[in-house]
Amino acid sequence: MTKLKLGPLADDRPVKLTVELPATVHRDLAAYAAALAAETGAEAIPPEKLVSPMLAKFMASDRGFSRRRDIGKN
Template identity: 80%
Template sequence: MTKLKLGPLADDRPLKLTVELPAAVHRDLVAYAAALAAETGGEVVSPEKLVSPMLARFMASDRAFSRRRGARKD
């Protein structure tokens, strides 16, 4: 079985953000949470807990974003 891109989730102080997701995306998040729990041996987390690390991972892997962000730093 291929490893998932996310590993165990860090316990980080959250900032509240409200978003609307299509039902299919929510179902996929629920399924991903179950797969992550099975792979890591941890508890199944709520789909809301997955959004932040997924977005962070996506942005970290976006080379164009990384270049622009790096150029912006003084």
């Protein structure tokens, strides 16, 4: 089995954000949560808890964004 990109999730202080997702994306998040639980041996987490780490991983892997963000810090 291929290893999932997300590992165990850090317990971080949340900021409330409301988004609308297509039902298919929500179903995929639920399936991902179940797969992550099976892979890590942890309890399944609610699908909405996956959005933040997935977005963070996506942004961290986007080289164009990283360059622009780094330029803005100077």
